[in-house]
Structures are given as structure tokens and as C-alpha cells.
Amino acid sequence: MADDGVASPSFRNDADKIGFAVHGAFLSSGFVLTTVGPHALADNVIDSPSTNEVGIDNWNQFEDHYVFVYANPLKGCSKVLVKCLVINGKLLVDALARGSSPPVHLAI
Template structure:
């Protein structure tokens, strides 16, 4: 499991230029993957290439946010002598960032999905310190842990532990739960006019646009 301190260390080391809340949440998810031992092998349009890159070469973050209303990251990780490739696509839907995660080496598995209300995790002001740009950062990282990273690693016990921690950390001062929905615990939600339904599709129903 990744802790929030490790993820924030990745953010601070990379020093990304964040244009707003969607950039901030997307990069936080990316930081969690790097902190969990994944290597970035393609980003932006290159991550969406068909066929997907083999993941033999590690790349930097240049171009990670050049697409319009969409982010894409392709990661690789060596585990027990086998290489795992994971494609992460993030789609902007209003104030929500829909994150779709697919293990490319396990084609029979459905993707893992998270829908995050970005305004609940990123401040509208632009402080100078990265730590001050986020709010509820611990809850955000634990959500990525429990709904994605632990499941990719096949660690059911870790997923339950992270999920419990995220649920506790996600409580606001007035007792409301954090507005995060995932494929593991979808809960009630309203239909999106774009037609995107993370429970029914493994990919976005439209192409990301290069800005």
C-alpha cells in the first residue's frame, strides 16, 4: 500500500504545472502509481497508441496534460519475474474525474473505475506549496490504494484495510462521506449525459483530443 507521504514526495519531486483541480487529482493518482513501484512508460497520446507500447523504456512526464479533458498514463511493473502493464485513462466530466484502470496483461478482467469530485480534493486558490494545493489528500491516496492498486496486486486484505482507512479519512467535519464512487462500491449516482458508465464499459466512448 502507498501512503500519502510517499505520493506527495513524488508530486513535489516532479513539480508539475497544475492548471486546476482535474490536473491536480490526475497527477495525484499518477504519483500513487509511481510510489507503488510502477514505471511510467508512455504518457498522453502515446499511452493510447494501438498497439500499446511494450513498456521497455521509462519516460518523463512531458506532455502528460496536453490532451483536452483527458489524461492517459501507461505503466509497467516487474512482479515475480513477470512484467505487468497497466493503462490509466482519466476523463473530465464536469466536476468529476472518471479514472479507468486496465491491466493489459489480464484481458479477461474488467477495468477498475473511480469517479472523484475534484473540488473536494483540490483548493481553488493557487498556493505556492504542493501540500497546500490539496485537501483530504490522505483520503484521495487511500481511495486509489483500495480501489485500484491493491486490486492490481491481488491483495484483498490490503484492499479492505485501505478501504477502511479511506472511509474514516473521507469524513468531512459535518459527517458527510467523501464523494468518491468506484466499481467496487458504486453507490447511487446520476446518469451522465456523455453516456460514460464505468460499470458497463472498459473504455471511454469517445477519443481524447490533443489540444
């Protein structure tokens, strides 16, 4: 298992805390983090065959958004792309599972 800094994450603001809570919800649901930050913005990231777990390093390097890709080994390693965007004091969360449409949307 990757050393992902979960025990002592660094938060800059409330959006970081909520974004990290979203991440924690996916982990507690059996998903593993496979890509985070700038690499998670690649065009075909959820089509990548890699399901290796990665650490959470640089998860909050962007000022106003967070991007995660998860795989669920209990469900055939299907992948989910999660993008969080801070707008007007809210965190907008969109999650798109590979092969599904439309994304699930949540405003916090």
C-alpha cells in the same frame, strides 16, 4: 531514471492536480511510467514489449483527459493502461491491466 518534472509539475486546474495524484499513486506502488499522452492512446499500447521509463512531459496536454501506461518491474513488468476523463466536475479513472477484464473504475 527519467527526468519527469515531478518536483515542479504545472497544474492548470483541479483536474490536473487529481490526475497527477493518480500518477503519483502508481509510482509509489512500484510502477514506472512507460508511455504518456497521445502515444498512450495507441490501440495496442499495453501489448508493447517496451518497459523503458519515460518522462512526464506533456502529461496534461489534453484539455479534459489524461492517459498513462505503467509497467511494474516487481510483477513481471505487467502493464496497466490508465485513462482519466473529466466529466461534470468529476475525474473518472479507468485502469486496465494487460490480460485482465473488466477495468477498475473510480470517480473522484
